[in-house]
Amino acid sequence: MTQPTVTVRKTERSLELATDAGVERFTIAIGSNPDGADKLAVGDCRTPEGEFEIVSIEESGDWEHEGERVYGPYFLRLHCPPWEGIGIHGTSEPDSLGTKATRGCVRMRNEDVTRLASLVEVGTLVRILP
Numbered sequence: 001m002t003q004p005t006v007t008v009r010k011t012e013r014s015l016e017l018a019t020d021a022g023v024e025r026f027t028i029a030i031g032s033n034p035d036g037a038d039k040l041a042v043g044d045c046r047t048p049e050g051e052f053e054i055v056s057i058e059e060s061g062d063w064e065h066e067g068e069r070v071y072g073p074y075f076l077r078l079h080c081p082p083w084e085g086i087g088i089h090g091t092s093e094p095d096s097l098g099t100k101a102t103r104g105c106v107r108m109r110n111e112d113v114t115r116l117a118s119l120v121e122v123g124t125l126v127r128i129l130p
Helices: 110-119
Strands: 005-009 014-019 022-031 050-059 074-079 087-089 100-102 106-108 125-129
Touching: 014 110, 022 110, 074 110, 087 110, 100 106, 106 110
Parallel strands: 005 125, 022 100, 087 106
Antiparallel strands: 005 014, 014 022, 022 106, 050 074, 050 125, 074 087
């Protein structure tokens, strides 16, 4: 079996999971910066572009941000130097999907990130395209 690959298309607000069984496509949210460009600085609310890999798959259902549980059931942490804390995760705001709404991460429906987490592993390639 070939290792799955993940492709994020920022302009389309989509994530594609390619496996031996075919390609699945999911609606996502990306960084909230209106220009939608590549990440340039900490705090610029842009999603980085390039080729990265998943370095951990973490259960994040009880994680809090500003007192709320916002990350959904999983956080797939990406190795994307020099940036830290960038990943693919679920959401407590499914209405934000299809928009620019994050601080730089890729946000998915909770059921979609659960499926993704079950099909990828540490080392899976993630391409983030403009």
